[in-house]
Amino acid sequence: MKNIVEMHNIVKKFGSVVALRGVNFHVRENEVVGLVGDNGAGKSTLVKILFGIHAPDEGEIIVKGMKFKRLNPKLAYELGIVLIHQERTLCLNHPIWRNVFMGREITNKLGFLKISDMKKTAYNSLSQLELTRMPVETPVKYLSGGYQQGVQISRALVFEADLVILDEPTAALSLAETHRVLEYVNELKKKGKSAIFISHNIYHVYPVADRFVILDKGSVVAEFYKKDLTPEDLAEIMVSIARTGSVPEKYKELNLYGRTQPT
Amino acid sequence: MTGIHGLKRAWRVISEYKLQIIITVIFLVIWLTFYTINPSAFANPFAYTSLMTVAPYTIIPAISLTLVVITGEIDLSFSSIMAFGPLIMAMTWQVQGEASLLGVILGLLGGLGAGLLNGVLITKLGIPSLIATIGTTFLWRGVVLVATQGFSIPLGEYRGSPVFSALVGRFGDIPIQFFWAIVLAFIFWLFLNRHKFGAYIYYIGDNRVAAQMVGINVDRVLITVYAIHGVVAAFAGIIATLAMATFYPTLGDIYMLKSVSSVVIGGTPVTGGVGTIYGTFIGGLILEFIEMGVVAAGVTGFWIRLVHGLVIIVALAAQGILRRREIIRARIMRLITT
Numbered sequence: 001m002k003n004i005v006e007m008h009n010i011v012k013k014f015g016s017v018v019a020l021r022g023v024n025f026h027v028r029e030n031e032v033v034g035l036v037g038d039n040g041a042g043k044s045t046l047v048k049i050l051f052g053i054h055a056p057d058e059g060e061i062i063v064k065g066m067k068f069k070r071l072n073p074k075l076a077y078e079l080g081i082v083l084i085h086q087e088r089t090l091c092l093n094h095p096i097w098r099n100v101f102m103g104r105e106i107t108n109k110l111g112f113l114k115i116s117d118m119k120k121t122a123y124n125s126l127s128q129l130e131l132t133r134m135p136v137e138t139p140v141k142y143l144s145g146g147y148q149q150g151v152q153i154s155r156a157l158v159f160e161a162d163l164v165i166l167d168e169p170t171a172a173l174s175l176a177e178t179h180r181v182l183e184y185v186n187e188l189k190k191k192g193k194s195a196i197f198i199s200h201n202i203y204h205v206y207p208v209a210d211r212f213v214i215l216d217k218g219s220v221v222a223e224f225y226k227k228d229l230t231p232e233d234l235a236e237i238m239v240s241i242a243r244t245g246s247v248p249e250k251y252k253e254l255n256l257y258g259r260t261q262p263t
Numbered sequence: 264m265t266g267i268h269g270l271k272r273a274w275r276v277i278s279e280y281k282l283q284i285i286i287t288v289i290f291l292v293i294w295l296t297f298y299t300i301n302p303s304a305f306a307n308p309f310a311y312t313s314l315m316t317v318a319p320y321t322i323i324p325a326i327s328l329t330l331v332v333i334t335g336e337i338d339l340s341f342s343s344i345m346a347f348g349p350l351i352m353a354m355t356w357q358v359q360g361e362a363s364l365l366g367v368i369l370g371l372l373g374g375l376g377a378g379l380l381n382g383v384l385i386t387k388l389g390i391p392s393l394i395a396t397i398g399t400t401f402l403w404r405g406v407v408l409v410a411t412q413g414f415s416i417p418l419g420e421y422r423g424s425p426v427f428s429a430l431v432g433r434f435g436d437i438p439i440q441f442f443w444a445i446v447l448a449f450i451f452w453l454f455l456n457r458h459k460f461g462a463y464i465y466y467i468g469d470n471r472v473a474a475q476m477v478g479i480n481v482d483r484v485l486i487t488v489y490a491i492h493g494v495v496a497a498f499a500g501i502i503a504t505l506a507m508a509t510f511y512p513t514l515g516d517i518y519m520l521k522s523v524s525s526v527v528i529g530g531t532p533v534t535g536g537v538g539t540i541y542g543t544f545i546g547g548l549i550l551e552f553i554e555m556g557v558v559a560a561g562v563t564g565f566w567i568r569l570v571h572g573l574v575i576i577v578a579l580a581a582q583g584i585l586r587r588r589e590i591i592r593a594r595i596m597r598l599i600t601t
Contacts, residue, residue: 053476074478089476091469093536102466103477105459112457134600137275142596
């Protein structure tokens with residue numbers, strides 16, 4: 001399968017703090033990558049560079065074969081990349097339909113909103129995720145955390161995003177809500193989309209990911225296919241990396257890092 | 264079933280527009296109170312002509328200020344721009360010796376430039392809007408005072424010219440400036456609620472990070488909002504100048520608090536993200552109504568500030584209670600939608 005996104009030798013410094021130290025990372029078409037690691041490992045920084053919120057100090061980004069030194073959020077959207085964050089990308093006082101279309105409104109030539117078209121399209125997109133319990137006119141602040149994540153995922157569907165980045169989408173959600181968000185991710189996969197799922201909770205990321213990339217202190221230290229590991233194996237690897245900085249001996253054969261990098 | 268759906272729909276509309284309903288009710292209560300106190304004054308159409316003559320000077324700058332406040336920012340300098348714009352117009356007319364449209368256009372361009380400066384200071388230099396616009400308030404007032412040396416500029420000789428008639432003439436008994444206020448309110452309502460530019464204004468005030476993340480050029484929207492506010496403030500100053508047929512260097516000073524109060528009474532919180540043009544319009548009418556009512560009630564003008572203050576506090580208290588209820592409602596609804 002082709003790579004939809006490649007990041008080569010990404011370095012990012014914040015003053016004297018080095019957040020990323022030459023990271024290589026890629027996502028294939030119709031693949032869900034679980035980006036895992038301890039707090040401060042550099043997961044969020046990496047995807048913020050991919051979405052254009054931060055500019056890398058070194059390295060290059062290749063999206064659908066096009067090379068970039070840096071991106072910006074508008075360009076990322078145009079390239080089919082959507083970032084979903086816990087509450088960050090929603091306007092809570094505004095109705096669901098406005099949030100679904102935020103930044104990409106359906107308008108006539110003069111820029112006036114086609115409100116009924118937007119409501120209809122939002123409803124259709126939400127119904128694909130079985131999120132029609134609340135009318136599309138409902139302000140987002142009235143929705144539960146899981147429902148809000150659903151609205152953001154529905155935005156990705158409406159924008160026909162090819163790559164959806166989910167940055168800690170299950171943080172602060174109840175068990176049932178987390179389960180629902182994981183179902184949304186599976187729905188994205190069924191629709192042929194790719195996703196990056198960031199979490200420091202491996203039990204959230206394990207059910208949906210095809211491949212795990214483990215970051216530690218700004219570097220990728222390991223990469224595994226899900227088929228090669230159980231959740232317990234992954235937990236053991238994570239603990240070992242956190243304590244010793246390396247993958248336990250018995251899993252080294254399975255570690256793909258350095259072998260799966262795109263040329 | 265249809266009846267239940269109709270009721271549900273009606274309830275949704277009521278809850279969506281409850282702030283506007285409350286402000287309208289407050290307006291009607293105030294009107295009824297004054298009517299009861301002095302029925303002869305308030306049954307007289309002249310009272311309403313008088314209201315429609317002066318209310319636009321408060322309401323027009325308040326309309327564009329609403330946009331600024333919805334973005335979560337503030338602009339105090341419009342009170343000085345209300346003098347800076349008509350100063351350019353008055354000086355142009357003095358040079359030309361006629362009441363030209365060019366003078367009005369240059370006055371509006373002066374407002375545009377002043378608004379753009381605010382926008383650039385706030386977005387590109389990162390100066391908080393309160394501080395930046397306090398600075399430009401002094402700047403533009405200073406320019407006006409230095410240019411006029413504190414003297415007024417009489418414009419009475421130009422009365423009756425087409426520019427006068429178009430901006431501050433009469434249509435029957437109705438002052439034209441009130442039409443301008445309504446036209447501007449409609450245009451701003453249209454753009455705020457039906458255009459993507461208006462949507463961006465709301466998004467920036469509600470969640471600036473989110474607006475940036477979806478690719479909205481926040482700086483450009485903010486600069487545009489300040490520029491529009493500058494033009495509209497200059498326009499309000501121009502019609503106030505023409506109505507008095509004299510340019511006063513202190514013009515605008517009294518409108519700073521009145522226009523800001525109109526926005527706040529109208530239900531636009533200074534925290535941004537929400538707000539309506541309708542609320543601001545009625546808020547401005549309430550303030551002007553109080554002035555008229557206090558005078559008509561036969562008490563001294565000193566009472567005006569006191570009643571203004573009371574109404575502002577009551578309106579803000581009502582909004583505060585509503586917002587607290589909203590927070591509780593949101594918490595409950597979040598549980599229901601889990």
